[in-house]
Amino acid sequence: MVKKNLYKIRERIFKNLFLLSDLAKRISDWLASFSNLIFVFSTLYFIVLFCFYIGFYQKELYKLDITHAFKIAFIAIFFSKVIIEIVTFKKKKIYILLFDLFVFLMGISIIYFNSSIAPINKHIGQLLTGILPLIIFSSIIIISELNKLVKVINSLNIPPTLLFVLSFLLVIIIGSGLLMFPKAHTHHISYLDALFTSTSAVCVTGLVVVDTSTAFTGLGKIIIISLIQIGGLGIMTFTGFFSYIFTGSASFRERIYLKDFLSTENIGNLFKVITKVLLITFLTEIVGAIIIYYNLSDNIENKILFSLFHSISAFCNAGFSTLSQGLSSAEIKTNYNIQFAIATLIILGGIGFPVLLSIYKYVKYIITSVIRKFQQKRTLVFGSTNINTSIVLTSTLALIVIGTVLYYLFEKNTSLSGMSVYQKFVTSFFGSVSARTAGFNVIDISAWSYPTIFFMMFLMWVGASPGSTGGxxxxxxxxxxxxxxxxxxxxxxxxxxxxxxxxxxxxxxxxxxxxxxxxxxxxxxxxxxxxxxxxxxxxxxxxxxxxxxxxxxxxxxxxxxxxxxxxxxxxxxxxxxxxxxxxxxxxxxxxxxxxxxxxxxxxxxx
The missing domain is CATH 1.10.287 (Helix Hairpins)
Known part of the structure; x- marks a missing residue:
């Protein structure tokens, strides 16, 4: 009898525990859903607020209200993120856990120092108060949740090719909206002109309907160069990269999409490839900007922005310039060091990321071989060159050489007349390189002869190499x-x-x-x-x-x-x-x- 009662008691305990665990699961699921909803709405609120802050002129009277609005957005984003992490906790890689801990500590610190309580340390308080830290850490938290956006996109079962098309279309539309901000332009521009400029930037073309130099403010130029960078590398490349960084994994559909975009066959180590692509891109652009900066004359205003803008524009084969007359302006027209630097960036951006990665591997092999030789170790054997790499390098070299020679022969007595042999060679080389996909010009191309015009059409039609930023x-x-x-x-x-x-x-x-x-x-x-x-x-x-x-x-x-x-x-x-x-x-x-x-x-x- 006692045994039977014990069984009943144990059964009742287990039943109650099961009901409690089921209730706890329901509560945690409800909390997760509610927190996700709050996170989505607070993110949208933050984006609208951020666009208003950077794109529209505000009266001094409302600046304090805007700061309070950013505080509300940050608190909502931060605490909804914390609740989501607690109720949906999963085993993560150590660096992701450390990142989450860092975000949590910084979030608490920002909320504390932006509250009415007096900060303990004035120096730290000054760093963590105001709109800027609120914007930066809100953005970091939002980016860390991009993997959920990727999951939603994957659930729609959109074919990778169509997703590629739609991603560019979306960036173009968003870019045109950003260029319509009052702070982005110096005078009124129509939406069609903004759409044209956005399309030209995202599609890394360089055709313009308004003067980039005078029509757009510093903010407008930053928007344009950002669109060029995103258009050159692809929005899904950045999305996939951040998704992988903050989750440590990627779906098969993400890998398939990025495999097609980067023109690579191996999807196993795809995110190592993406990391190398981004690293090569940004390092090349930074080095290019430094070279351009140190070769600029003092007549150029805002040399840092000019150098970065033209380095990114050149590597992405965009052809945009912050000068009204482009590179045919007096400051650049005879600056052959800058022309060589920009031409090199155009070539590197135009040969394609698969070839750049092959060059990276070969340079790494050379350095490793030299080190092993000094260490008296056996030299490693470099694998055979990929056929795609051979075709790209051979055809690129042939087009550059043939293009330079024909440009020189067709134009030596017309648009190149009055120049020295060296100046004619550099201008011919630059024109041949730029015409294939970049669009920079160092002379007035309306002076071109008809043979040059039709040959340039051929070069434009051939364009750059697969997996590159060119067309x-x-x-x-x-x-x-x-x-x-x-x-x-x-x-x-x-x-x-x-x-x-x-x-x-x-x-x-x-x-x-x-x-x-x-x-x-x-x-x-x-x-x-x-x-x-x-x-x-x-x-x-x-x-x-x-x-x-x-x-x-x-x-x-x-x-x-x-x-x-x-x-x-x-x-x-x-x-x-x-x-x-x-x-x-x-x-x-x-x-x-x-x-x-x-x-x-x-x-x-x-």
């Missing part, structure tokens, strides 16, 4: 198309490069890209002819090639185009940056598989 059909596409043509003429059925056979799928992709690019440029050109009947057709064709190749050179005076023509150029820039094949497959891709195959039929072609 065009890409050097590998042109090289494989050319090799396939010669191979077919010589009677070979298969295309062989570097002891490898190129797959028929790659050759078909090359053919499709070439056909689509020509068709889109032709349609854009026809649209411009209809919209601008009074302009020189050659100049409009040049404008079409420039927009599609995301180059930024203009003979048709882009700012003088009407609204319809500007919209056509916007579409050409967007399609050129995304890639016509990527855009169409993202929109029209079908998931249905075909389990049949028709008989092969040869057709009469010629």
């Amino acid at each position: 065009g059909i890409k050097t590998t596409t042109f090289a494989i198309g050319l090799r396939a043509t010669f191979s077919f003429i010589r009677g070979k059925k298969n295309l062989e490069i570097g002891n490898r056979e190129i797959g028929s799928g790659t050759i078909l992709r090359v053919l499709v890209i070439i056909v689509l690019s020509v068709a889109i440029i032709f349609l854009g050109f026809m649209g411009l002819l209809i919209s601008e009947p009074t302009k020189n057709p050659t100049h409009l064709l040049f404008e079409s090639f420039s927009a599609f190749g995301t180059v930024g050179l203009s003979l048709a005076n882009t700012s003088s185009l009407n609204e319809n023509s500007k919209f056509i150029i916007i579409l050409l820039m967007f399609i050129g940056r995304i890639g016509p094949l990527t855009l169409l497959t993202g929109i029209m891709v079908s998931n249905r598989k075909k389990y049949y195959k028709y008989p092969v039929q040869d057709l009469i072609i010629n």
Whole structure:
């Protein structure tokens, strides 16, 4: 009897414990959901408040109210984050735990020093009071929660190609809104002009309808260069990077997207690749900015902003300049050190991240070999060069050399007349490099002869290399198309490069890209002819090639185009940056598989 009662008591205890644990789980789930909701709304509130603070002029009377508003936003973001971390605690990597601890301590400190209680340490109090620390740490907390945004996007089952297209479209729309802020421009600009500028920046083109130097304030220029950086690397690259940093893992869909964007095959160590890409990008841009800074004349205003702006613009192959006349201004036109620095940045940004990573590996191998030699250890053997790297480097070098020589021959007695041989060579080299995708110019290109104009159209059409910040059909596409043509003429059925056979799928992709690019440029050109009947057709064709190749050179005076023509150029820039094949497959891709195959039929072609 006693035993039976004990069993009943134990059963009742376990039942109550189960009910309590179930209640605790429900409460924790409710707290997590409620905290997530608070976090989302407080984040949106913070973003709106931040945009108002940086983009609009405020009266002195309301500045204290804005500070209080930022305090409310920070407290809501901070405590909702803390509750989320407590009720959904999971095992994390040590550096993530340390980061969470740092954020918690800093958050408590900021709340304390921004309260009415007098701070204990005045020096620390001064550092942690005011709007700036509230903005910085609110932003850090929001960025640390980006992985949840990525999970929401993944749950929508959007194809990676379409996600790539939509991410660029979203950044363009946001950028156009930011450029409409009163603090971003010196005089009123239309939304179409803001949209055009945003598209040109995100698509790293450089075509402008308003003078970047005079139309935009310092804030406007910072927005433009930020859009260039995001457009060059891709918003999902940054999102994926921060998501991985703050969670220590990544979904398969994230890896697939980034694999396609970075043109890499290995998805296992993808985030190591992203880290190297970001590191190489920022280090190159910083070194480039330093070189530009120390070679500038004292006539340039705000040398630091100028150096950073042009270094990022050059590496991302954007072609934007803070000078009204671009690099053809008197301060830069004869500064050949800066021209060489910018040309080098353009080449590095245009050869593609896969090639940059191969160069990084080779440099690392050389340094390691030298160290091992001094240590009297056996020298390591470097692996064979990737075929893609060989094609990119060979085709890039060939295009630069041929472009420089032909530019010199076509222009030596026209736009280059009056220069020394050295000056002609540097200008020809810079023009050849810039025309392929960057769009900087050091001379008045309206003085170009027609052979130069049409040859530059060809260079703009070819563009940069795959996995780069540039546009065009890409050097590998042109090289494989050319090799396939010669191979077919010589009677070979298969295309062989570097002891490898190129797959028929790659050759078909090359053919499709070439056909689509020509068709889109032709349609854009026809649209411009209809919209601008009074302009020189050659100049409009040049404008079409420039927009599609995301180059930024203009003979048709882009700012003088009407609204319809500007919209056509916007579409050409967007399609050129995304890639016509990527855009169409993202929109029209079908998931249905075909389990049949028709008989092969040869057709009469010629």
